[in-house]
Amino acid sequence: MANLHPVKRALLSVSDKTGLVDFGRALAARGVELLSTGGTAKALREAGLEVKDVSEVTGFPEMMDGRVKTLHPVVHGGLLALRDNENHVGAMQEHGIGEIDLVVVNLYPFEETVAKGAEYDEVIENIDIGGPAMIRSAAKNHGFVSVIVDVEDYTPYLEELEANDGQTTYALRQRFAQTAYARTAAYDTAVSTWMAEAVGGTPRRRTFGGTLTQTLRYGENPHQQAAFYTDGSSRAGVATAQQHQGKELSYNNINDTDAAFELVSEFAPENGPAVAIIKHANPCGVATGATMAEAYNRAFDCDRTSAFGGIIALNQTLDAATAEAITGIFTEVVIAPDADADAIAIFEKKKNLRLLTTGGLADPTTARLAPRQVSGGWLVQDRDIGRISMDDLKVVTKRQPTDQELSDMLFAWTVAKHVKSNAIIYVKDGATVGVGAGQMSRVDSTRIAARKAVDMAEAMGLPAPLTKGSVVASDAFFPFADGLITAAEAGATALIQPGGSMRDDEVIAAADEAGLAMVFTGMRHFRH
Structure with a gap:
């Protein structure tokens, strides 16, 4: 195998025609014979290029609605033959197989078809067979054959030919082969993942794939390498967002922004403005309000210290008044469905x-x-999409909760789903007033959240912490009454928790003794 190998014959078959004609012209200008199929051949011919149909080479027409066109020994023999192996060369000569030095293939738009919500049969028809087969054949024989699967590789490939008088280096072919195998692996991952969802059950094997979107400066810490890969989903979020200004997002920015946006997305825009402020993947303030600016200020008042350098997510359009309020302190990222011109x-x-x-x-x-x-290995689960309504709540105390307490408990419960366990959330009038996250003891989370409320009351000059008259949510049951007693001492009047502890009777008795209202959800929200 020689390092440099000339390119005399190329097979092009692409669904994405971006840059195709210019690339074809550049190859033809170097005397490269062009083989092609279907729409690709048509596009090249319409541009005035001479193209030979693959069916002319194989002696078989495209058949079965295009399902069978390149699956033929003349094609794969031309790709797989080792040029320095006498037996392979002899077989090519005996059977009239010509060498193919370059394959350019991008696959049927399977991921896009799934993303648009197509029916089962349409999705099946967009599973490419011949394309991956050619890609894998060419990539295996990268000692002699080049394979291109991404439009962005057209330019470096042509630069390689220019630098080496129409030849490619082994290093380039090897690098492109790795890219090709990663592409087919990601493609098969998309197909198998979709089929697993369509068929149901637990598949015997799981794979995960993605496309490099950004090489990050580092990961969680400067000594860790990192990159951002996207899976092709059209779901609104940090991966699909438009960035209007500022430097590139870091690893921690992306992680925290995703956490913030997922939390604020729990609050439907038609129900009013909502804001979530995130620090280190945990909310340090979540609130609703009559205006977006009011919602932001109420969320900010939960923990002004932690909000510094945080991530802010909004459930409605960012307006000028909210933008002015946000710029009062240093903020890393703001993410919203939209932003008006004044805010920008x-x-x-x-x-x-x-x-x-x-x-x-x-x-x-x-x-x-x-x-x-x-x-x-991998642990794989569905993302927590558990939700409850008023009808799901079971009142277990002598005192019934008020309507306002019930509303605040549901709000607190929604936030609890997005706080690292052990999670305790104090809420008053549709705003968090204390958040305790990620502690080994639930009672410690309860104390920390209450302590933050005391600190904020002192900083804001309030006569009492906002936990006075609040409700409390716990992501899992109180294993002992001590957490509930701590919440009551902080001024909470009602609690929402899953229930299910061996000591539920003890906890309920403590709530009754303190005059608290308490409801059970029957659902927990561990987030580790």
């Missing part, structure tokens, strides 16, 4: 502030896989 103009004065718009909210009711790598 205000943010432009803050060059380090990133503004992302998504065009809509994420659907909080759609199950998605949430994989997590562990040593030697």
